[in-house]
Amino acid sequence: MLERAGADGLLVFPPNSWALAHADDCVIAHHRHIRDATTVPLMLYAAPVGAGAMAYASSLLEQLVADPRFVAIKEGSWEVATYEQNLRLIRKLRAEFVVLGSGDEHLLTSYLVGSAGSQVSxxxxxxxxxxxxxxxxxxxxxxxxxxxxxxxxxxxxxxxxxxxxxxxxxxxxxxxxxxxxxxxxxxxxxxxxxxxxxxxxxxxxxxxxxxx
Incomplete structure (x- = not known):
């Protein structure tokens, strides 16, 4: 529906229920269902480290970034060390992948470490x-x-x-x-x-x- 309405791209959020627990296969399936139902470029979301299991582990993030339909990430870890860890991992996997800082309190730090911009409320x-x-x-x-x-x-x-x-x-x-x-x-x-x-x-x- 969003694509038909004219969206140039879509940001894929994890369900809030994942904060309690989830299986990695469930996360992959969630993103693949959206991928297969759309044609526009897709963006991942890295949830705050305080959001429990919603914050993807490095091994899971690596699998998500490997899908060529995903071209960017709203990096909302909201914690500088994790931001840099994810940034370095993503750049190693796909240098062209767009990382947008989403920690409103530490945009300056994100820009110092490296960022293609930001997506912040x-x-x-x-x-x-x-x-x-x-x-x-x-x-x-x-x-x-x-x-x-x-x-x-x-x-x-x-x-x-x-x-x-x-x-x-x-x-x-x-x-x-x-x-x-x-x-x-x-x-x-x-x-x-x-x-x-x-x-x-x-x-x-x-x-x-x-x-x-």
């Missing part, structure tokens, strides 16, 4: 700042890249890291409403709306990012 809030970080990194201007990172980091923490967990979508929508880009920031139950403490933290982080 933070870009929906401050796209110009994310792009400026990438452009500076591409130009090797690490002083400018660090300056952009300093503006981005507090916002990434306020959205993704601050307790309680699992609130990123609510906080992203709250940011978009604060910036006047969204008329309603309501989240689907059971998620409650952003609290006053969350809104204050987001407001402050948006000011540091230069978005307010």
């Amino acid at each position: 933070l870009a929906c809030v401050v796209p110009e700042l994310v792009v400026s970080l990438w452009n500076a990194a591409e130009a090797g201007d690490w002083e400018q890249a660090r300056a952009a990172h300093e503006k981005l980091y507090p916002l990434a923490v306020a959205i993704y890291r601050d307790a309680p967990g699992g609130r990123a979508t609510v906080r992203l929508k709250a940011c978009l409403k604060l910036l006047g880009r969204l008329s309603c920031d309501a989240a689907r139950p059971p998620q409650p709306p952003a609290t006053s403490n969350e809104l204050r933290a987001l407001e402050q982080a948006l000011r540091i990012a230069g978005a307010r």
